[in-house]
Amino acid sequence: MPYVNDIEANRVLCTHCQKLHDVSAVRCDRCGGHLHQRRPYALLLSWGFVLSGLVFLVPANLLPMMVVKSIAGDDAGTIMDGVIHFLHTGAYGIAFVIFAASVFVPFFKVSVMLYLLLIIHFRWRARIMGGLKLYRLIHFIGKWSMLDIFVVALMVGLVQFRELATIVTGPAAMAFALAVVMTMVATEVFDPRLLFDMQQRSRT
Numbered sequence: 223m224p225y226v227n228d229i230e231a232n233r234v235l236c237t238h239c240q241k242l243h244d245v246s247a248v249r250c251d252r253c254g255g256h257l258h259q260r261r262p263y264a265l266l267l268s269w270g271f272v273l274s275g276l277v278f279l280v281p282a283n284l285l286p287m288m289v290v291k292s293i294a295g296d297d298a299g300t301i302m303d304g305v306i307h308f309l310h311t312g313a314y315g316i317a318f319v320i321f322a323a324s325v326f327v328p329f330f331k332v333s334v335m336l337y338l339l340l341i342i343h344f345r346w347r348a349r350i351m352g353g354l355k356l357y358r359l360i361h362f363i364g365k366w367s368m369l370d371i372f373v374v375a376l377m378v379g380l381v382q383f384r385e386l387a388t389i390v391t392g393p394a395a396m397a398f399a400l401a402v403v404m405t406m407v408a409t410e411v412f413d414p415r416l417l418f419d420m421q422q423r424s425r426t
């Protein structure tokens with residue numbers, strides 16, 4: 223379906239109050255907001271934050287998430303150790319929640335963001351709509367990113383009630399938190415309109 227976008231119409235929309243301006247305007251004359259046809263440095267910042275998120279996911283999964291200190295000695299466990307522990311004890315629900323929140327969702331989000339950036343980079347026009355659906359999906363599950371914090375709190379509670387042990391968080395906890403934040407920022411700085419700019423250019 224033919225349509226005209228803001229760039230072709232030489233207009234710029236204020237993303238704060240939705241007032242439409244001529245492309246030459248720098249600031250919104252209604253609310254004073256800065257005007258940009260696309261978020262500045264959207265691609266550069268998205269690449270930066272996605273790759274940082276990916277880098278932090280490695281220690282988050284390989285280093286110990288929790289260290290259980292008891293009379294028997296220290297016992298350090300990674301995220302996957304936790305999943306396996308709950309699978310062995312028959313707590314399949316908890317094992318599933320930890321795996322989904324700590325392993326599957328973060329890797330899925332980073333993969334989708336990388337896929338979207340590659341669509342733009344290599345101009346894979348046929349994949350735009352599929353990519354946009356995935357972007358909406360990760361935006362939707364983004365609300366549940368902090369679920370993992372509750373899971374860790376739950377595990378700490380379980381272990382401390384059962385045994386005379388103390389738990390300290392391992393180095394993976396900081397890496398995991400950074401990975402979650404980097405991925406969240408990456409989805410925020412990304413501008414999905416960039417996908418459709420490529421479609422406009424392909425038409426002319």
Ligand SMILES: [Zn+2]
Nearest residue numbers: 236239250253
């Ligand atoms: Zn405005």
